[in-house]
Amino acid sequence: MSDHRGSSGRIFWGLFLILIGVLFLLDRMGRFDFGYAVSHYWPAIFIAIGLSIWFNSGFRDFVSGLLFVAFGTVFLLVRLNVLGHHFWNYFWPLLIILAGLWVLLHPALHHRTGSFPEIKEGDLNISAVFSGVERRIESQSFKGGHASAVFGSVELDFTPAALAGGKATVELSAVLGNIQVRVPRDWQVVVDGTPILGTIDNKHRAVAPSESKGTLYVKATAIFGSVLVKD
Helix, strand or coil: CHHHHHHHHHHHHHHHHHHHHHHHHHHHCCCCCHHHHHHHHCCHHHHHHHHHHHHHHCCCCHHHHHHHHHHHHHHHHHHCCCCCHHHHHHHHHHHHHHHHHHHHHHHHHCCCCCCCCCCCCCCEEEEEECCEEEEECCCCCECEEEEEEECCEEEEECCCCCEHHHEEEEEEEEECCEEEEECCCCCEEEEEEEEECCEEEECCCCCCHHHCCCEEEEEEEEECCEEEEEC
């Protein structure tokens, strides 16, 4: 399945680059104004990214792709004067509403292949809205949980903790905020997520399975925000 998704994405971007090359060639031949097209239709790149997300994920990341397509379409319509400039008075509130809907709908619509353990009994439930939260987890049988940062920040320190059964899942959502997670060096970390104009970074150094004392699975969401996992 992953090979198929990678092939779909490669084909999409290969065709996209061929199209750009053809248009640039026509510009050199004097039959097409490439500079004019770029200056007026540059928001189409967001639409292309959204389409790529759809093709690459087999439409599993439908909402993620839809946000990019909608974002590019709105900018394109404004550039073409189809939407008046007064639209910007409503754009950012609508964007925040869409981000909220994405956070709510993402768990139900986001189905990736893999064996992430379900969060049946959470030991973590943090929401930082216009605020900052720092939490040191010392449980020796951590079972998983949730943390979100909306216009705020969350810092989680798992270095003194141990995982129940050797594995646990945490779901992290950063919307116009940031989440930092510090884990022990002898843990394995598996991160799954799609950033929307944000970043999701796993800077935890890989550990050999024979030296691992547990695996932390991280389902991450970053919309205009960041999620960082580190030692």
